[in-house]
Amino acid sequence: MFEKEYDVIVVGGGHAGAEATAAAANMGSRTLLVTMNLQTIGQMSCNPAMGGIAKGQIVREIDALGGYSGVITDKSAIQFKMLNKSKGPAMWSPRAQNDRMRFAEEWRLALENTPNADFYQEMVSGLLVEGEKVVGVRTSLGIDIRGKAVVLTNGTFLNGLIHIGEKQFGGGRAGEKSATGITEQLVDIGFDSGRMKTGTPPRVDGRSLDYSKMIVQPGDDNPDKFSYLDTPVLKEQRDCFMTHTSNLVHDLLREGFDRSPMFNGRIKSIGPRYCPSIEDKIHRFADKDRHQIFVEPEGWHTVEVYVNGFSTSLPEDVQYKALKSVKGFENVKFFRPGYAIEYDYFPPTQLKHTLETKLLENLYFAGQINGTTGYEEAASQGLMAGINAHLKIQEKEAFVLKRDEAYIGVLIDDLITKGTEEPYRMFTSRAEYRTLLRQDNADLRLTPKGYELGLAKEERMQRMEQKQEKSKNFVDFFKKTSFTKEEINPILELVDSAKVTQSDKLFKVFSRPRVTMDHMLQIDSVANYVEENKLDSEVLEQAEIQVKYSGYIEKEKNNADKLHRLESVRIPDNFDYSKLKSLSFEAREKLEAIRPVTISQASRISGVSPADISVLLVFLGR
Known part of the structure; x- marks a missing residue:
């Protein structure tokens, strides 16, 4: 049945597995999705909704890179809300209610229409390992399927145990059996595993x-x-x-x-x-x-x-x-x-930033297996694992998003660097550069990267470039166009803002807190510009944010540049921390376990103090 070797084998058809399959296949890898039930691909196991605080930003980022979650959500939505509109744009978060059955159907159809994607329904009970490298999977029927890379996205299915009161029974989800064999094999190899719990309402x-x-x-x-x-x-x-x-x-x-x-x-x-x-x-x-x-x-x-x-x-x-x-x-x-469900997970400090495991080459983990909770967190990991599995077997440079580039970058860095002992959920407060990581500019941030990877198609790139150019030109228009006090003072009076005594540039008055784009559109020169250049609501929103928050955005960019200087100080792969007697015992222990790639990553590890970082910098000649 499986005479050929696949490039990428994805185990599990939830949100992580679906995005991993789409990413690897769309980038050109011969990809096989193996799942226990082909009827539940993209299943919304818990609430019928996508997005929410910080999660909505993640869905936009997946979409900007060329993933499917945003498109599937739009096709199956039954309600849409932009949360936190009373706060600044860094906090705005899109959320959609979805038709559960249509969501899963749209995922199935999207994957079936993806070239290079094959499907097989069966339980994967183990991995094929040669030396310290994964070379495929073994199914419960004893079928060996060889693959150059394997992505595990097992969700809540690994030794899943469902609880309803005093009753308990094996299962990965209501009406579906649990998966066995993988945890035991990985623990034998040397992986640490743990148990987590989640639940669902009636x-x-x-x-x-x-x-x-x-x-x-x-x-x-x-x-x-x-x-x-x-x-x-x-x-x-x-x-x-x-x-x-x-x-x-x-x-x-x-x-x-x-x-x-x-x-x-x-x-x-x-x-x-x-x-x-x-x-x-x-x-x-x-x-x-x-x-x-x-x-x-x-x-x-x-x-x-x-x-x-x-x-x-x-x-x-x-x-x-x-x-x-x-x-x-x-x-x-x-x-x-x-019911509540307990399941196995693997502490994510055992992974590289690519989501490849440190112990076994070409093995990737994505989703709840890494200790996260939420469709959006899972989908973003699946996307990144699928991308990096493809790049690894093509012997190309890995794709890693930094903390100032995407919420996806924050999520993965938090998992790899800090680990988690409880189900990890993304919040805007976890991102130190959230003014840069807004839901409205995910395409400007990430579509060029997705396009370079070959994942985001030409149409995406063209739409992004048009939006970028039109937004920049509109902001420039505000910077160079003047207003008269006769046309602006009635607006300022309306919003209870101090009147002006002389003409000035539109940019200056638009920067005031209570003056909005709707107010600006009451000025003839602005309204005419919008009409002549056929500017849509997306461009208007982008321009307004760029005008009103330019100072905050510039400040965060400067802070991010400082972080990048520490990112450039790399720590050798086999660095011996035991040599540095000045390091605290806890720092040595944590650094040895996590093995950070850069000084910046080392600085974010819990238990590593600024004094420990100074010791490392001195030793590395900085």
């Missing part, structure tokens, strides 16, 4: 809910989209709803705590801090008498509803009794109860 019948008792949560009036390509914009949207728990609900949930695997010791692993179960929330925040519940439709036509905020592993009878006491859920019917 799914219910929307026909049994009383939405009149809930608060409606509509999408944006003028919805945007994720992809920089010409994907569809939503003409109509489905509403979400919000309700709340109560003290009664909390008391009913507490009645089942003695049967909860979280509290009786059956679950020993750590769950996601920022997406806790409902029992964890009422235990940790006992002073709060209510918590938000978001009621999210699963698609355009299905009646299935996702109960966001009610993730739980309590017994199903306790879940049902408590949820019936939530306003609007009095007559609720369950499609399936919530």
Whole structure:
């Protein structure tokens, strides 16, 4: 069946595996996606949504590089919101509700229409290893498939164990069996592994809910989209709803705590801090008498509803009794109860920045196997692993994004350098250069890189160049065009800003906090320029940000340049830290384990102090 050797074999068809397959195949590698169920490629295992705080920026970055997640999201969206619009543009984050079935279908069709991509449905039970190099995979039927590189994206399936109250059974997801064999083999080889936990709420019948008792949560009036390509914009949207728990609900949930695997010791692993179960929330925040519940439709036509905020592993009878006491859920019917799942992961400090493992050459890890949580975090790792697996076998230079270039760069650097002992989730606060890493400029930052790799196609590059040129020219227009006090003072008076006494350049008055692009468009010269040059909303937004935040952007660029100077100080591959007696014991231990490539990376390792960095710099002759 598999006489030929593949260039890249991807194990697992979730968000990481789908992006890895697309990236490697589109760059020219003969790629095989092996997954336990071809019907669940790109499955939204948890909530039916993409994006959110910092996660939306990641989806835009994937799209800018030539990945598929943004396009798939736009094609299957049922609602769109730009979060944090009341804050500065560095905080704006796109989020879409999706039709779960259409999302998976669009992923399947996109991959089937990708040249060089093959598919096979079976469980991978082990790796083919020769010396210290991976050369393929072995399936549960005993079939050996040879490949030059292997990307593992096993999600929650490695020795997955599902908990519902006192019941537990093997599984990687509701209705699907777990995967065995890989963890045991990797541990025998010398890898460290651990266990993590995540959970999911009940799914219910929307026909049994009383939405009149809930608060409606509509999408944006003028919805945007994720992809920089010409994907569809939503003409109509489905509403979400919000309700709340109560003290009664909390008391009913507490009645089942003695049967909860979280509290009786059956679950020993750590769950996601920022997406806790409902029992964890009422235990940790006992002073709060209510918590938000978001009621999210699963698609355009299905009646299935996702109960966001009610993730739980309590017994199903306790879940049902408590949820019936939530306003609007009095007559609720369950499609399936919530559950918790424990699974194996491998601490990501065992990886290089390319996501290749340090112990086995040509083996890459991406997604929850690295200790992350979230579709977006997984998809971005899959993209980077697929890119680097292709580049490695082509003997080309690796592709690594720096912390000031992308949230993807921050994510991977955090994992490699700091590791994680709980499911890692991206936030804007994790990025020290977030003014540079906005959702609106991901194409300007990354499409040239994607194009150079051969992943982003000509159409993307042309659209990016047009946007870049038009935005720059528009900003230049503001810098060189003057206003009269007669045309600007009425606007300034309207926004309660100090009037001017003489003419000046538009750039200067546009830089004021309360003056917006809409105000500028009331000036004839600006309105005429926009009309003559056919500027779209994307260019207007980009120009406004460049004008208003130019000082902040320049400051962050200068800070990033300082970081790059430390990035250029490389540490030899086999550097012997034991020689440096001036290093602290903890620093020696951490540096030896993680083996940073540069001084900059070393400085970000927890336990390595500025004094330790000074010792290294002196020794390296700097």
